[in-house]
Amino acid sequence: MIAGALTIALGCVSLALVLTLYRLFKGPSAADRILALDTLVINVIALIVLLGILEETMVYFEAALLLAMVGFVGTVAYAKFLLRGDIVE
Incomplete structure (x- = not known):
């Protein structure tokens, strides 16, 4: 039962990963791409956790x-660079 649920969850997270990659490459602005990159990191984390549960x-x-x-530090650095044009002041 758990193996079936994990398989479905892995499929859903993989689909979300593909859709996020599309937004990352197709995003109309830099802010959309930063948001897609943050979402991509969250999806990869979910994928890793599901694989950890599956393989115990x-x-x-x-x-x-x-x-x-x-991923958090990277997102903050990208957002700071986008707003100020400089990461370290």
Whole structure:
């Protein structure tokens, strides 16, 4: 039962990943692309967590946590660069 639910969830997250990649490449403005990149990181984190549940190992959860931290810092840096044109003042 859980394996079937995980398979469906992996399919849905993979579809969301593909749609987010489309928005990343097709986005009309830089702000849309930054938002798509942040959403892409969230989708990849969800994919990693689902794979960790499926394979019953803790390594995937640590990787998801590290990716979440790097993704947050990257999104803040991109947004700051977009607003000010400079990351470090």
